[in-house]
Amino acid sequence: MADASLRPWMLEAPRVKLPEAAAQAFQAALMAREPGLLPEGVPRWIFLDGLARQGFLLHGSARGDLTGFEPRTPHDLSPDEFSKRTGVFAASDGLWAMMYALRDRSRVARMLNMALQVQEAGGGWSSMRYFLSLAPRGPAVTDGRDLLSPGFVYVLPPEGFEQMPPYGWPGLGTVREPHWVSPNPVRPRLCVPVMPGDFPLPVRTHDAARVDALARLDPWGFPWLDPSD
Template sequence: MPAPTRAPGIAEPRIRYWRRPQNPPTGGMRDARPYRIGIRWGMASWMLEAPSCAVTDTVEHSFRQVLATRDLQFLPSTPLWVFLQWLAQQGFLLHGSPQGGLHELRPGDKAYGQPDEFSNIRGVYAASDGLWALMYALHGPNIQSKSDMGLRLRLPHGQWSEMRYFLSVAPRDKEVQDPRALLAPGFVYVLERQGFAPSPPYEHPGLGFVQEAHWVNPGSVRPLLVVPVSPADFVLPIRLHDADVVAARAKADPWGFPWLDSCSPPERR
């Protein structure tokens, strides 16, 4: 499979996660709509969008206290994924891992085997998106394989879509029917962008030009903050698939993501 074609002259898209209402409620967050599953321009039926949330001034003040003090006790009673998205909006990167107690993140010494060049760079990977980072933080020990996505699609006239997501997991035990039962508590490490490079936009043969929320640093990185997370913090539906079937289809067609005919329908949330 030839290397993907890079999109010339496309700037990194502006991060927009919040739609602040004109009259936000005092001290809380308003959920404008649940996740959507639908087909429209630039969006296949299996692509998911995050809930639209507005962060009030009171909630944002609490978030800034956490960031300034590195003390999670100042977190308000809002979902943790909202805090993670806010951190990404402020320019921080997020590294999800099942492993806690890491004082330094080091480049992995393994072959990633991805079809695009960027995803095979040896380094510390991070996301400029909270929900995508959660997919890695909540990776439980009973997951045999995982198919995941967090990206924007290039739309007409060069603009970029909102973030699109996908998550499907394969159980080690074939009897497991609930994909959410495979998730486990984990950790999201908050990192500064210094030393990281973003994934360039590229042409995905199946999706068109895409911009992944994907960053890599070839060196070691010390986190600013560690946020413990749980499966309840992941708000999007999850699919279940057969690891062997997907592996065979991915080998035959590396760009055929997400090989949906081998996946279950998404769970209802």
Template sequence: MSSHNPWPDFWIPQPELHLTKKQLQHFETLEETFVASASGASIPFQTTQPQEKWAFLHWLSQRQPVLFHGSTHGNIECFEPRAPFDRSADDFSKQTAVYASSDALWAMFYAVLDRSIPVRFLNGALQFQQEDGWSRMHYFFSVDSLDEVAATRNPWHSGTVYILPAKGFEQQPPYTLQSHTVLEPHWASLAPVKPLAHITIEPEDFPLLHLVRTHQSEVIDQWAKLEPDGFPWLDSQGNAQTLPIHPSKN
């Protein structure tokens, strides 16, 4: 456990962001040219800096009420409400809805993970409640290390982050996770949503790619049955827990 925070260290804090005057001017131009027009156009973002696309999207979220949706599809003109395939225990995540994130980095994970490969994954983004308010955003990302199909291919590829208007969306209420009150940047709209703009994301644009963990889905499935609220089913040191051995009934 961290000596400064009451939550486990395997929750990755959001990277710090320091923008230059030149970057801010560039971001303002992109916002005025592509986002304000709400045409759904692709933003021609040219950069050699790995974190700059995330920096732009994060900066944009602080400027106006927008949300993000990461996808492997780059030509979506309108998002229609759909019933998700979701293993979460909460009802919010099971609505027939359009889902989006107020945190760009979380959406980027969904953009760069190649889900045409049937690889199982765990992920989360949340803030922890503190005495003085909510903490900075924290993340957890993990892919199945033993998936036979994924093992033969790189599960990362280029994708798209869509910028959506926040109007009409509702945020998932806070809930308790392992004795902590947490808030996810998870939003849902029951009505169709047209994107304001979108941007192509490469794996190297995702700042936490090198911190994605691995797990064995068969073990996680068993833990999920034993402790439904135990996500991500690690010990306090961030190691996989050994499944309990039950004595034979014979």
């Protein structure tokens, strides 16, 4: 039976089974918190998710030389107030953090993205669902992956962070995001380099001005695509 909460634009992470030797090396890298120990073929997002399961949080950036993060106020189109707070934002999900790490800021005018779970009938939560679309700065592109570039995901301590509470999404139900914020400066514990090829999901494109206008008319209409999508 099809999952009624899974919209056509929602994506799920691929299921990956690591060979035994790779799985052992993965565990060694995870315990040492050393991405250099990862063998060829082990997806970086799985390593990042492993760190998140250990309780760490993740922050994506185009820069690999940062020694600390200061609170800031983001540009956010969503209707919730949590995402508009002034703070250091982080994720407890590897793929979502990678979206921020991999977008090429010199060629991307705006990013439209999502990671969330939907509450199921029994009170549990669905698997994580994702969406990523980039608005090009300049000429249009046919494949959003062309707007990705190498980046870095920083591993942050969880102390001082607050997770966004579950909330009601009209027409979808109760949802929760792997979305965290701290009002204080944060120093990272580790920096993990990531490449566009490490991101396993399709990347869409959109027109920034059109989406901004539609978002103002219908704040809950994310991702403001054509009805056929």
